[in-house]
Amino acid sequence: MEIRDNEQLGFHLAEVLSGRRNFENSAQSVSRMILGAGVKKGVRAGRTAFEFAFFRTGKKHIIGWFDEINDLVNFVKDAGEGGSSQEMAFVLVGEPGNGKTFFVEYLCLKYRQFISLPENKRYTFEFVNMDKLGLYGNIKVVQSQTFEDPMILAMNLFGSGDMSKEYLSKAGFVDKKIERLYNNHRPLGACTEFVLSDVRNYCDGDLDRMLKFIKIVPVPIAESLGTVTGKYSARDKITSSATDLLGEEDLSRLLNLTDTSNPYKYNIRRGAIARVGGGGIHFSDELFKNKKDLVQIYLQVIQNRTIELDGYRWPIDTLIIATSNNWEYNRFTAEKEEAPIKDRCRICYVSHNTDYKLQQELTKYSIGSEQKVSVTGENLHEDPNLNYAVSVAVTLTRLPHNDKLTPVEMMKLEAGETAGEKNVKTLAEIKEMLNASPDVTKRWGQKGIGHRGLGRIFQIMLSMPETHEGNCLFARDCFKATEREILDYITEAVDREKFMKDLDVAKKLYRVAIKTSIFNAYREDPDAIRKDVLAYVNMVIGSDSDQLGPDKIWRYRDPRTHEMTPIKIDERYIDSVETRLGLSTKERREAFRTTIRKIYGQKISTEPDYDFMDNEALVKAVTDVRLESDVAGAASLVGALANRANSENVRIYNRIIETMFKKLGYCPTCAQKTIEYFCEKVDES
Incomplete structure (x- = not known):
């Protein structure tokens, strides 16, 4: 077999020297x-x-x-x-x-x-024309079983000593460069060293002749082959064996080798580790679920970065990352004799996502990007409130109950929002206290409905007849599905009770969102409440301004548009909102206004689009005030929507329905069901 110029070791050394190829671990x-x-x-x-x-x-x-x-x-x-x-594994431990x-x-x-x-391409080498040696039978090509880098070969070409350094120096590498190369030096694997020795003996130590047996090739990259990146999942204790990780003797090779002591008789690529041994990533899924002898193999591989079979050793270069669920990890660590493997692991405790805003992005993954279709072949519509409702529900189950913060306050602070006068430092204290627990399951975010549970919630919703009857995934139905998930999959009674309470809180937050949505539809503006909330905030800011004239008009630069905007300070509106907030005394009102001004000052410079809509109490108060002024209160709007016996009520209903269709993303089914829910006296705060 002829070796082309770009497949020779000398060419590879020149490429590394020029920087066109890399040598790194x-x-x-x-x-x-x-x-x-x-x-x-x-x-x-x-x-x-x-x-x-x-x-x-x-x-x-x-x-x-x-x-x-x-x-x-x-x-x-x-x-x-x-x-x-470099002598440890990185292990992610957390809930399934x-x-x-x-x-x-x-x-x-x-x-x-x-x-x-x-x-960034990685290279390895193989020995070709092996049939000329007369020692390898019908085997013509011997590959580096751990995909060793050609630079590793170059550093071991003459065994130990300075001859290899002199060889690199003649290739153009200066002393500092050689020193850096040797930071990643490791011995050749057993079979590579043995084959190289056979080639050296055959060539009488003539380097030029030896190099004609060495061919430089790219490392194959294929997920299905487990090369460069490979995964080993813990298996049943009967079917799993050390062979899965380390490999075993290969009978077909033994039949070709004249020297039975040749370590090439072992096919270590039969194991998962060798295939990632040349600068790859080994992923051990559920590490601590393996039986003890496999865990001991991992201990040796992690600590020494070598594959060892019958005294033969193959040094490897691989990053080892593993996972484990809480239960298996706790069971494993309870066995004190297994301490050495834990000592060789960098344990990273992974909590569920506890930021409800980020959860909405994760929920999109669960919903999927493909258009869902009903059993009758019709496209299924997605209620615009569905993502928010289910995201809040699952996030609340992951948050602990604590006397210092309510679940809603905790949820808002975790998402970077304001929670009245409560400080994010309180949240940090709660996290620190929980994360000090030796029991992993009691740490922050370690319990709750996970991503698989979230997927089942949507599966349950899709199995509901009403979903296909109305061709819509109605948001309120997610609470029934979540309740089913809790009852069917949460085994601990204490956790079930806690999650049910969290679900009640989520329903109340959904109620607030629906109230806002209905009023926006009534005003024929998707941002009506948002604008009213910002109007209150700007009035509070302006009422304290030195530039406020006798006409009570304050001009300010809008942080979103950067334009000068006038606003008339309406003290009656400010007082009405603060009355709804329960601020009965002048001192309490002034304290609340000071808080609003402080938040405004902190947020606007970094978040020009901040709109105070995360302040649930303020949004509810503004909504109630506007409902009172526009339709004599929520009860009157409920009456108008529920009783369509006169033409005025029908006109209001039709106007709201039309706005929900055209501007708010509702379909006929979820619009009608949302209005019916709004008219019911349930889930009130």
Whole structure:
């Protein structure tokens, strides 16, 4: 077999020297991939958080996971810099259905795409023309079983000593460059070393003749082959064996080899680890679910980064990432004799997503991007309130009950919103207290309805006859489906009771959203309440301005449009809103106004579009005041919508329905059902 010029070791060395090819370990490669996409500094729930753009790209990317991503990035970065992480595995521990597997598979997919780029391509080598040696029978090509880098071969070409360094120096590498190369030095694998020795003996140590047996080839990248990135899922204790990880003797090779001590008789690519041994990522799904002998194999692989069979060793370069659910992890750590493997793992506790705004993005994943169709073949409409309703419901189940904050206050603070006078520091204290628990299941966000449960909620909704009868996924039905999910899948009675209470809170928040939506429809403006809330805020800001004239008109620069905008200060409107808020004394009113001004000052500079719609109490008060002034209160609007016996009520009903169709995204089914729900006296705060 002829070796082309661009397949020779000398050509590869020249390419590395020029920078057109890379020589780096797996951690350095992954770190370069992540950090190369950019990093931004921000604040999440009162704490500094770094946003890594790498994890936010693609149609279906990672949502949330700020602390977990930060932990992984710093783990990989430390491993790439030669820190203690290079002898450890990164293990994600958390509830089932919180995205652990999705996260690792996303990383692996992106890494395969990264390695596929010409400038990042990985190379290995193989020995060709082996039939000339007369020692390998019909075997003509012997590949590096762990996809060793050609630079590893170059550093071991003459065994130990300085001859390999001299060879690199003659190839053009300066001393500092050689020193950097040797930071990633490791011995050749057992079979590679054995074959190289056979080639050396056959060529009488003549380097030029030896190089004619060595061919440089790209590392194959294929998810189905488990090369570069590979996954091993814990299996049944009977069917799993060490062979799945390490490989085994290959009878067909033994029949061809004249020397039975040749380690090439072992087909280590039969195992999952060797296939990612040349700068890849090994993903161990449910690590602690494996039987003990496999866990012990992992201990040796993690600590020494070697595959060992019958005393033969194959050093590997791989990043090891694993997952485990809480129950298996607690069971495993309860067995004290298993402490060494835990000591070799960087444990990252993964909570469910507890930000209801981010949850709405995750809920879109569960709903799916394809148009859903009813059993009769009609397109299914999605209620515009569905995503919000179900996202709030599942998020509340993940938040703990605490005396310092109500569930709604906790939910709002976690999402970066205001919660009256409650401070985000209180939320941070609650998190710190919960995360100090040795029991993983009692930590922040470790209980609740997960992503799989969310998927089942939509499956239950799709199985409801009323969904197909009206050709619409009506938002209120998600509460029935969530209740079914809780009763069928939550085994602990205490958790079931807690989740049911959370569901009641979610229904009340849904009620507030519907009230706002109906009034917006009545006003024929999707942003009517938002505009009224902002009007109140601007009046409060303007009432304290030195530039307010006797005509009570205040001019301000709109942070959204940057235009000067006049507004008339209506004290009656301000007082009415504050009365609805229960602010009975002058001191309490002034304190509330001071809070509004403070929030305005903090938010507007960084979030020009901030609209105070996260202040549930303020939104409800403004809605009630406008309903009172426009239709003599909610009761009157309910009466008009429920009793369409006269032409005026019919006109109001038709106007609201038309606005819901044309401007608010409703269909005939969910519009009618939403109005019926609005007219019922249920789920009131």
